[in-house]
Structure formats: C-alpha cells, structure tokens
Amino acid sequence: DAKTTQPPSMDCAEGRAANLPCNHSTISGNEYVYWYRQIHSQGPQYIIHGLKNNETNEMASLIITEDRKSSTLILPHATLRDTAVYYCIVSPVQGGSEKLVFGKGTKLTVNP
Amino acid sequence: NAGVTQTPKFQVLKTGQSMTLQCAQDMNHEYMSWYRQDPGMGLRLIHYSVGAGITDQGEVPNGYNVSRSTTEDFPLRLLSAAPSQTSVYFCASHRGGSRFEQFFGPGTRLTVL
Numbered sequence: 001d002a003k004t005t006q007p008p009s010m011d012c013a014e015g016r017a018a019n020l021p022c023n024h025s026t027i028s029g030n031e032y033v034y035w036y037r038q039i040h041s042q043g044p045q046y047i048i049h050g051l052k053n054n055e056t057n058e059m060a061s062l063i064i065t066e067d068r069k070s071s072t073l074i075l076p077h078a079t080l081r082d083t084a085v086y087y088c089i090v091s092p093v094q095g096g097s098e099k100l101v102f103g104k105g106t107k108l109t110v111n112p
Numbered sequence: 113n114a115g116v117t118q119t120p121k122f123q124v125l126k127t128g129q130s131m132t133l134q135c136a137q138d139m140n141h142e143y144m145s146w147y148r149q150d151p152g153m154g155l156r157l158i159h160y161s162v163g164a165g166i167t168d169q170g171e172v173p174n175g176y177n178v179s180r181s182t183t184e185d186f187p188l189r190l191l192s193a194a195p196s197q198t199s200v201y202f203c204a205s206h207r208g209g210s211r212f213e214q215f216f217g218p219g220t221r222l223t224v225l
Contacts (some may be wrong), residue, residue, distance in 0.1 A: 042218065101171070104154050
C-alpha cells in the first residue's frame with residue numbers, strides 16, 4: 001500500500017478555511033485517497049474520498065493534483081467542533097474490500 | 113439504527129486472563145474490522161471479515177482470534193492477555209463494492225495489568 005505524509009499539527013482560526021495537505025507520491029493507479037477524522041476519544045469518522053477528480057460533499061472538499069501525488073482536504077469554514085486528528089489514507093479496492101491503513105494523521109486545532 | 117455498538121466500554125484484565133470484546137452492527141454490512149489504537153498512534157488493523165464465515169488477518173493479528181458466525185456480530189477474543197495489548201479497540205463495518213465509508217463504534221478501552 002502507498003504511504004502518506006502529513007504534517008503532525010496545524011492551527012486554523014474559527015470561520016476560516018482549513019487546508020490540510022497530504023503527500024502520497026507512490027500512489028498507484030487503482031488506489032483511492034480517503035480522509036477520516038477522529039475527534040478526541042471517539043471512533044474515526046469518514047469525511048470524503050476520491051480517485052482523481054476533485055470531490056465535494058457537505059463536510060469538505062478534496063483536491064487531488066493532476067499527477068495524483070498529493071491532495072488537500074479543505075474545510076471551508078472551520079468551527080471549534082472540527083478540532084480533531086485528520087487521517088489521509090490511500091488504499092486500493094481489493095476484491096471489493098477496502099483495507100484502510102491509518103497513519104498518525106494531522107492534529108488540527110481550530111482556535112476561537 | 114444503532115450503527116456499530118461495542119461492549120464493554122472499559123475493561124481491566126490481569127496478565128494471562130482471556131476475554132471477548134463484542135461488536136455488533138445493524139446496517140447489514142458485509143464487511144467488519146477490528147482496529148487497535150495505542151496512545152499517540154494511528155489505528156492498526158487486527159483482523160477483518162468480508163462476510164459471515166470469512167475472516168482474515170490484518171497488520172497486528174498475534175494474540176487475537178476472531179470469528180464471524182452472523183452478519184451482525186464480529187467478536188474479538190484475547191486468548192491470554194498481555195500488557196502490550198493495553199489499547200483502545202475499535203470495531204468498524206462497511207458495505208463493499210463502491211462504498212468507502214466505514215462506520216466505527218465508540219471503542220473499548222482495555223487495560224492489562
């Protein structure tokens with residue numbers, strides 16, 4: 001599985017956009033990019049995923065570079081409740097089963 | 113729907129004791145997984161199942177057994193607890209195919225003395 005590199009921590013002001021980067025330079029053509037987050041002591045929560053096109057849902061936007069070697073998760077208007085650890089994961093779909101390998105993620109702190 | 117439920121929420125064991133962590137989901141998901149999370153670390157996959165009667169090992173399977181007799185339940189057994197198994201355990205479920213959204217339970221916090 002491809003490895004990902006994320007900054008260990010980031011800060012963001014409440015109401016501003018939070019842009020979380022992720023490098024995945026060894027990603028393969030059949031691997032997707034997933035983003036999850038984990039709010040303190042809770043189970044991880046799915047945010048968004050993509051293959052090569054940019055994606056948007058009610059929580060966030062995912063921007064994937066054309067060469068697919070990096071991506072950015074954007075929280076358009078961060079709130080205090082978005083303070084969490086954000087995980088960028090790349091994983092293939094193997095036989096219909098998604099096996100997600102979590103790294104250490106980025107600790108995002110949203111400040112008032 | 114209750115989603116993914118886990119019991120117990122907290123557990124303290126002595127070295128050498130055995131126990132079963134329970135996980136259940138009511139979403140009719142084919143796929144279920146067990147992860148452990150150590151302090152300051154990401155999640156590591158222990159075992160997973162792609163359907164009733166089918167299980168496979170993840171990254172860190174040693175010391176743990178699983179079985180999947182029904183779609184709903186996926187218990188994790190610690191055969192002989194060791195202090196290195198002190199961790200938070202999360203169970204997750206999801207549909208396969210084009211669905212990538214895994215649903216996680218609230219976790220079981222296990223301490224082995």
